[in-house]
Amino acid sequence: MPASWILLSVLALTLIGYFLARQRAVASAGGDRRLLHSLPNYYGLNAALAAAVPALALLCAWMIIQPLAINSYISNDLPAEVRAVPGELSLAMADISRVADGLSEAVARGAITTEELDKLDAEASDVRSLLAGVGVALGSDVDAQSLDLARSYRAATNTGNILRNVVVLLVALAGMAIAVMITNKDFRARNFVERAILFLLVAAASVAILTTIGIVFSLIFNTVDFFSRYPADDFFFGTRWEPSFSGRGGASDLGFLPLIWGTLFISLIALIVAVPLGLMSAIYLSEYASKPVRAVAKPLLEVLAGIPTIVYGLFALLTVGPLLLDIFGRDGALGVNWMSGGTAAMTAGLVMGMMLIPFVSSLSDDIINAVPQAMRDGSYGLGATQSETLKQVILPAALPGIVGAILLAASRAIGETMIVVLGAGAAASLSMNPFDAMTTVTAKIVSQLTGDGEFNSPETLVAFALGMTLFVITLALNIFALWIVRRYREQYE
Template sequence: MPALWIFIAVLVLAVLGFVLGRQRALAMVDGDSRHLHSLPNYYGFHVGIWALVPALLVLAVWLIVQPMLIDTSVQSMIPDTSYATDGELSLVMSDVRRVADGLDLAVERGALTVEEAATLDTGATDVRALLGNVGVAIGSDVQPEVLEAAQAYRASTATGNMARTVIVLLLALAGLGWALRRTAPNFRARNSVEKATLGLLIAAASIAILTTLGIVLSLIFNTIEFFKLYPASEFFFGTTWAPSFGGGSELGILPLFWGTFYISLIALAVAVPIGLFAAVYLSEYAGPKVRAVAKPMLEVLAGIPTIVYGLFALVTVGPMLVNVFGNEGALGLGWMSGGTAVMTAGLVMGIMLIPFVSSLSDDIINSVPQAMRDGSLGLGATKSETLKQVVLPAALPGIVGAVLLAASRAIGETMIVVMGAGAAARLSLNPFEAMTTVTAKIVSQLTGDADFASPEALVAFALGMTLFVITLGLNIFALYIVRKYREQYE
């Protein structure tokens, strides 16, 4: 049974347990809930939780562990002569999984029987053609050892799925029955439900923390592996980025870091003035009606997907800049030869960051105590003088924090850069040339069937770790400034 169906079945049992638990509690006191320790719903929730939570925990663990165990078992069937590196073994296992999926699909569509799928032989059948007929593309002929491993993978998966279905459903039924037996008028169902709810909340918080820890550790371990294969001095101080999976790569981060910094600088030069002026107008000068319309319209920009901004840069902004600064442009300057350039990505990214800066700055300016404004106006200052000499200086730490948070957002942007800035890694001051960033190269290095034992693939983790440290530092600094500001006025 598929995992989704199992989940639905367990959910139905939990709902059934809620109804049975509530009815049982009321039946034991002849319908008078005053004789129950807890409200009737708590007895129902108690049974439903015991039917749902243990079964779903086992299902989640099973879904994680089963593929790992099956992969380990099937890998032992692949001869050592079929691969030279761990990366090649990973590619072979990908073929094994594709062939196994293709056999399942062939059985479902009637092209093979279950027995034929288990005993299929490459010597008698063109397996590649057979799988192609059912819509599974295989890049090369299926080797006998791959087909044998796929058949074992398919059989192990079927056995594991059957065991998973039986065990999870039995566990849900056992939890339902055990919780029903505990139902009694003096049973503290409310306390039990509240403890279970607290445990679920702690588990949810722990999952978020452990996920973050797992991401960081994966970056650290793979970065360490990269620096075992490639010198750290050449990575951090090299001025050439020229990866080559055939060997002889030059993986200097400085051109990528310069492109990231240059595009982010242009984006902030666009977003900070416009966003700050918009925040000042909305918080200090706009009336309630104007603010009620203008602020939501401005924040609509934050809801646009970045891929749409990338298309806007590629289709609209880039050609527009070429028409102005290109060889045949309105100014005839010849500065820009193509639509992909630092200026293209920077302008569009700046537009994307405007609501980020304006919303944060607006909230910070509004949090300045009204008494400070009233005191300044009472001393004879005009509204503009009050804004310049009282409100903005008081809000400056928070505004700086908003700008730093916007900078960290700009540094981590990918789609706008990929579609608007180009892919050239170079050190140049010309904003009308194509450049690239760290995030864009992380995408390109991990695209396709990369050999994760090579420095050309592992460099993506080193790039990600470097970017993570930079953005983490900016975020910590920004949060420190914002927190210090809040402590001053709260």
């Protein structure tokens, strides 16, 4: 039974428990709802939560733990030389998992029976044709050991799934039954439900914190692994970025400075474009535009935020880059030789700035509109004009929120990848010329994790060091910006 069926079964038990508990509570009061401690719906919700929450929590935990346990169990039968190398172990387990999934799919489709599967010989050519028939692509040939391990993997997975289904349904049924049995007119159902909902809200809020902690620890562990293989001084102060996967680190220059310079340079160009245009658009829409104009202009402006970044990248590559080359190239309209190709920091920065305009504009517009009307009326009452009110009252009051909108746009610019890849090029450069090709940290993270390189090589692990360093820099910038916001906010409180 698939996990989706288990989910539907749990939801069915939840509904049954809701109506049974509600009916039992009303019946215990002799049909007089005034004798109930809580409203009837609380009794039903108590039974529904008792059936759903433990069962769904167990189902989520089981689906996470079962693959890890099966992988650990199966990997013990792999050769010692494979287990000793994490990259080879990962590839071997991935192939075994794909073969096991392919065998299960073949049995489900009727291409082979379970009895025939147990007698299947790995040396026969029909193994690969059988797996190819169900769309399974393998990274290596299926030998006898791999086929046996795949059969064991499939058997363990099927057993685990059956056990999971039984246990989850029993937990849901037991929770529903206990909740219904303790239901009576004096039961404090509302108190239990409110505490349970509070617990769920705290758990939901904790997901973001735990996710952040998981990301940070993942970056830290792999970053430490990288610095155990590559000198930290060469990484942080190196001015050359020339990885060589064939050299496995010995012939690679993995300097961080060209990448962070390209990231900040392109982001600065984007913010120079987005902040003035976005802020002036927000001021016009909130303070000067009529309602018909605002009703049309704001949705059209926000459409820019819904355009995929790959489209922006193609626009930079096919339109903005050639246009800038026609102006600033050797044979361009100005007759200067500032730009030698269509891919440049200016190309990516301009297009990225266009993408960021709705982030600044929409958020700033909402923030300016949130300034109390009483502050405007007071300014007008003192004889100030609309422009003076805007400069002396509205913008200072909305400044913390506007800075937050700019920070959001800056974070979006620092994390952008596709526009940089297509518009700025792939050259790691420390040039001050905005018309030179550059690249960013995020673009290189993608390139270092793409390909056939070994996962435990410095050229691959450097992606985590880049991500961790960028995370620390962004965190420091956010803390500094929050300090500035608080200083300005204190002047107007």
